[in-house]
Amino acid sequence: xxxxxxxxxFASLLMALLSLSTSSCKKDSxxxxxxxxxxxxxxxxxxxGPNIVGQQIEFAYAMAILPSKGKLASCTAEAxxxxxxxxxxxxxxxxxxxxxxxxxxxxxxxxxTNGTTTTVTYTVDTSAATLRYYYVIPEAARGKxxxxxxxxxxxxxxxxxxxxxPYTIAQMDMKLNMKVSNDNMMYISIADSTVYNAADAATHxxxxxxxxxxxxxxxxxxxxxxxxxxxxTQYLPDVTLPTGVNRTAKLRKTFNLQDHNLAPNEQYxxxxxxxxxxxxLDLTGSPNYAINLKQDAxxxxxxxxxxxxxxIFFNSVSNSSxxxxxxxxxxxxx
Amino acid sequence: MKKNITIALAILMAAVTWASCKxxxxxxxxxxxxTTRRDCYVSNFELLGTDFVSVRVGSADIDTTQQTIxxxxxxxxxxxxxxxxxxxxxxxxxxxxxxxxxxFSDTLNPRKWTVISGDRNIRxxxxxxxxxxx
Numbered sequence: 168x169x170x171x172x173x174x175x176x177f178a179s180l181l182m183a184l185l186s187l188s189t190s191s192c193k194k195d196s197x198x199x200x201x202x203x204x205x206x207x208x209x210x211x212x213x214x215x216g217p218n219i220v221g222q223q224i225e226f227a228y229a230m231a232i233l234p235s236k237g238k239l240a241s242c243t244a245e246a247x248x249x250x251x252x253x254x255x256x257x258x259x260x261x262x263x264x265x266x267x268x269x270x271x272x273x274x275x276x277x278x279x280t281n282g283t284t285t286t287v288t289y290t291v292d293t294s295a296a297t298l299r300y301y302y303v304i305p306e307a308a309r310g311k312x313x314x315x316x317x318x319x320x321x322x323x324x325x326x327x328x329x330x331x332x333p334y335t336i337a338q339m340d341m342k343l344n345m346k347v348s349n350d351n352m353m354y355i356s357i358a359d360s361t362v363y364n365a366a367d368a369a370t371h372x373x374x375x376x377x378x379x380x381x382x383x384x385x386x387x388x389x390x391x392x393x394x395x396x397x398x399x400t401q402y403l404p405d406v407t408l409p410t411g412v413n414r415t416a417k418l419r420k421t422f423n424l425q426d427h428n429l430a431p432n433e434q435y436x437x438x439x440x441x442x443x444x445x446x447x448l449d450l451t452g453s454p455n456y457a458i459n460l461k462q463d464a465x466x467x468x469x470x471x472x473x474x475x476x477x478x479i480f481f482n483s484v485s486n487s488s489x490x491x492x493x494x495x496x497x498x499x500x501x
Numbered sequence: 502m503k504k505n506i507t508i509a510l511a512i513l514m515a516a517v518t519w520a521s522c523k524x525x526x527x528x529x530x531x532x533x534x535x536t537t538r539r540d541c542y543v544s545n546f547e548l549l550g551t552d553f554v555s556v557r558v559g560s561a562d563i564d565t566t567q568q569t570i571x572x573x574x575x576x577x578x579x580x581x582x583x584x585x586x587x588x589x590x591x592x593x594x595x596x597x598x599x600x601x602x603x604x605f606s607d608t609l610n611p612r613k614w615t616v617i618s619g620d621r622n623i624r625x626x627x628x629x630x631x632x633x634x635x
Contacts, residue, residue: 387576387634402577419582422552452604458577464552 206232206325210317213299216427216439217337220309221251224302226331230319231295237323242275242287244300245316247332249283251305256285260296274298308336338442339498341428344482347379349489354378354412355393357468357475357497365409372411376470377418377479380406381489388459391484391491393418393466395455402456417450418457419467429480429494430463445476445498460484475499529621531594538592538619543627545588546570550578551602558634568627576634580606585614585629592619605631 213225230239244256256278259271274296275289287298302315314332342360347353354368355361355377368375378396382389382404394402397415426440450469457466462484468477477497484491527535546561561572574580582602587595596615605612611628618624 384576389576392577420550420552420579422554452581454579454581456577459575 202233204233204236206230206319206321206327208317208319208327208329210329210331212331217339217441218304218313218334219337219339219341219428220304220306221340222304224304224334226300226302226315226317227297228300228317229295229297230327232321232323232325234294237321237325238292238294239289239296240320240322241289242298243318244285244302245318246283246302247314248305248308248311250280250285251303253301253303254280254285255301256287257299258287260293260298304336310338311336339445339496341494341496343429343494345493345495347491347493349381353380354409357470357477357495360495360497368412369409372409375412376414376416376468378403378406378408379491381486381491383486390458390486391460391481392456392458393460393479394458398456402458415455415471417453417469418455419450419453420457420460421465421467423463424465424480425463426478426480426496429496430482440478440496442498448476473500533594534592535621536592536619538590539623540590541593541616541618541623541625542590543570543587543616544590546572546629547586548572548574548631549584549586551582553584556583568625569630570627571630571632573632573634578633580604580608580631580633587614589616593617605629608632
């Protein structure tokens with residue numbers, strides 16, 4: 168009798184657990200979400216990587232209202248620091264076609280920029296649109312932070328805003344696609360972000376940091392090279408430096424560091440060099456030459472006066488003409 | 502019945518006790534397994550530049566009797582900033598450890614590394630002699 172009682176108790180407990188499991192797995196009934204009857208908005212930043220002066224930051228700003236309540240009236244982007252010339256907002260709302268192409272439908276007048284504010288006024292009866300805003304980073308924003316406040320208004324008098332940022336604007340700057348060539352445009356000034364020929368280098372002697380040269384030596388790999396004027400002459404074969412060109416520099420070779428800003432078309436160019444890379448760069452003990460460079464090679468440089476650090480990337484090289492196309496990111500230390 | 506359960510439990514406890522008292526495999530101060538292997542040599546050697554590209558010209562000449570590694574590097578190689586890479590016999594380790602860029606510029610006093618066998622009883626110092634291609 169005692170055993171029967173125990174068995175019954177155990178069975179009851181099991182049943183209770185089973186019924187609890189069943190009830191906890193019961194599917195909740197689904198209800199369609201109810202659209203808000205207010206004016207809605209949302210923004211995303213479309214560009215990646217460091218924010219560099221002269222480059223664009225692209226945003227997509229979406230806004231919508233129930234058609235029964237009204238239509239969109241205007242869209243405004245207000246930057247905390249006025250954008251450089253070229254800052255604008257698209258007056259077309261884009262959609263993606265089946266082919267993958269983005270197609271824009273004009274929804275308003277071309278944007279009007281007045282100081283820090285860029286506005287598009289709607290001219291079509293639409294209750295939803297996504298406009299793109301292109302903020303060209305001005306020199307005034309270098310090293311500072313920028314915020315963008317987007318505001319949408321609707322015909323029923325409603326207004327809604329969202330603020331993006333703050334975004335830190337990089338200290339560094341960038342110079343793309345400088346052509347260097349053997350025995351001609353071969354003197355590189357990091358301070359000026361320019362390449363000079365011998366005659367011009369003589370007039371800018373104090374700012375020449377590097378000499379580009381290409382040598383095809385049968386018994387050793389010299390190839391394309393960046394050499395400080397003060398380097399041992401064995402690294403400047405058959406080079407007669409212009410008067411006064413005598414600075415040194417610290418250089419470190421690297422390879423396949425395909426910065427996406429400097430090499431936007433590279434297949435694996437998903438890397439961005441930012442201010443912090445230059446801040447942490449330590450070229451102590453580095454030589455004043457870098458030889459045997461080729462396409463996709465790069466060189467970290469620090470100028471003799473310690474004023475600049477730079478990364479120079481070889482976008483392309485031509486052994487037949489002894490030339491190369493280089494791009495540079497430069498960070499000012501002092 | 503009760504007796505059988507007691508016996509089974511006793512056997513189980515004995516097995517658990519034996520397993521927990523089993524001696525761990527010996528490891529050295531680096532946490533590496535000490536084995537019985539007595540091989541102690543360098544089987545391959547590489548030198549990389551700051552761009553992680555080899556700077557060797559030809560393969561390194563490894564003499565396991567003289568315990569030397571002779572390697573010629575390309576013209577213009579920055580000897581102060583190189584990454585050496587050793588391939589060792591199984592279970593060996595290297596002393597000192599390679600932690601980053603290494604200075605080979607003092608060619609009159611070649612840098613030395615000691616290879617230590619898997620049983621940690623044999624130590625063989627190797628000299629790395631670097632020469633630059635003219």
